[in-house]
Amino acid sequence: MNVELRQPLAAARVKPTVIDCDIHPTATLADLRPYLSNRWWDYLQTYGERRRHGFARSYPYPKVTPRACRRDAWPPGGGLPGSDVDFMRAQHLDHYGIEYGVMNPLSPTGQGEQNPEFSAAMAAANNEWQMAAMTGREPRLKSSIVVPYEDAQAASAEIKRRAGNRDYVQVFMLSRTSEALGRRRYWPIYEAAVEHGLPVGIHVFGYSGWPTTATGWPSFYIEEMTEHATSSQALVTSMIMEGVFERYRELKIVLIESGFGWLPALGWRLDRNWKRLKDEVPHLRRAPSEYIREHLWVSTQPMEEAEDPDHLIEVMNWIGFDRILFASDYPHWDFDDPFVALPPNLDAEQRRAIFSENAKRVYRFA
């Protein structure tokens, strides 16, 4: 009985055209060596990475697997998951029929480094490495412009340096920044993104230097993971309330790996609060949820799993099926499988929008 029911469903699921908006390529520091000056290579050897946390060679919250990766994603020929373009092609792109994959490098990228000049050098090295090691060898893989976001002028310069090459499809930031992303110090980044017609992808993670919660440091990795959603709620709130979307009317923000189930409730809350407190933010001309509807895209992974799947679909409706992008998070442990990740009760049009049409529009894929 089970087999009979599942086979037609599986048949309906296979071979969707998939644009994967969250693939993580991995460069080792040695891989980046050709793109770093002697000064910064020596600095790295001597002082190492210094992010806004205390561990010189590790993470504050140990992951659930080594490097938070799928155990089957380690390339058989050696190297780290996400480092071998041939293995990634076979295991992920070909296996799932990925039409395009947007690469989001996480570390070591220098993002959030305490030393701003080192951060800028690492960002540039990552951008050159992505092109040489990945995009240049696999045209379905598109690069993100890693920017040293804590120094917005340097970030803006990096955007200008790369934007002419259309294989870079977005400006790439992390969610946990030292100030909330609406603050004016970050506006040159949005200015450059809009000028070059690039969306700004904001991926969860990073180290702001502030406690992970507004009530101090939690104990567990599971809390670090749930708190990515709260940090994302704070950054969306900040971008709206500071007036970023009034200043940059063309700005497109893609939230990556933050989940999306929280977004409608945030919009309702901000609308309610704005009705009471709008005289504090007179630069806003519309209800907060309208900025969300116009300027924000969300990606699926880690797809919330409602106990009643219809509830998740209601939430997707509240967000808008034109605003949801498929993301797998390959090669990480919480990878969402394109064949089975979406709720089975979406119709064909909704699946096509999420799997490819929305990404084509926001990233301007042909």
Added chain:
Amino acid sequence: MRDVRAVDCDVHPTVPGWAALTPYLDPFWRDSVEERGIGTLESISYPPGAPLTARADFRGADTLAAASVADLEPVFDRWGADIAILNPLYGIQLVFNEDMAAAFARALNDWIAKEWLDRDPRLRASIVVPLQNVEHAVDEIERRAPDRRFVQVLLLAMGEVPLGRRALWPLYAAAERHQLPIGIHAGSAYRNPVTALGWPSYYIEDYAAQAQGFQSQVASLVSEGVFAKFPALKVVLIESGVTWLPAFLWRFAKFWRGIRTEVPWVDRSPAEIVRDHVRLTLQPLDGPDAPAEVERIIEHLRSDDVLLYSSDFPHWQFDGDAVMPAGIPPGLKRKILVDNPLKTYNRLNAV
């Protein structure tokens, strides 16, 4: 208690200033307040003049709202409560000196007993505790708990450390022993920025961020194993906004399935644990405008037992007398108004 029409689980009495509290201070602290010129403790979580802090038509000529028992007329006469729980929001939790905080908490609780509870038999109150030192906090619970009109322990959504942390467990042991739910109310002790991204620019961001503070506290209480250790403990999220809860639980439960080896004492889905142990007051309900959609979001809670009626008086959460949001299913109203509060606050049944 069978004639109760409604229990209002969140009403805020306003401390008019030191003159009200100093009679309840020990001589040492009374002298300190005067000699050091210690200022009053209103918190920036609720700026006294802000529209949200008190609806304009609830304010008196002195701009204070809910400054006396007589000011609570809307709660009882217009909206039909027969019992109301007072949650004083006075910045005791913000004080850095733990001895001072303990003295101020004692004064506040004694003032509530004398000036409010003694004057109206319909009133109940939460015990404000100086969590700056967990021993002081437990002492204050022990001191006030024999007075059965105190029905809850009151904490803030944002403090020094997440509330699940083991160092705080004596507090939960005391609360469970006295059958007192832990009420977590919106607000911060401002030990940490109100977001994980630092301090925002605007008050509206601070207030909006409270909903994230609640998410962090629920994640902490469940992950640390508080409900495994204290199976009779109830937690009430007060003025939380409510509608963030379903999607938060979907995310939390998904990660729990992947990472549960890290927290083996969490031996069933966080969604189930929360439905068993956590309750939420009704106002504000951060919902969509359309009543039919409000009904959907209520359905997403997947429980008829979790919502407790509240007006959040005198905060400005609704206009006119629309204390019950449109879209609440009629069949659920009686549970929200009476049954759920009486089940949550054990002490209400005994009075």
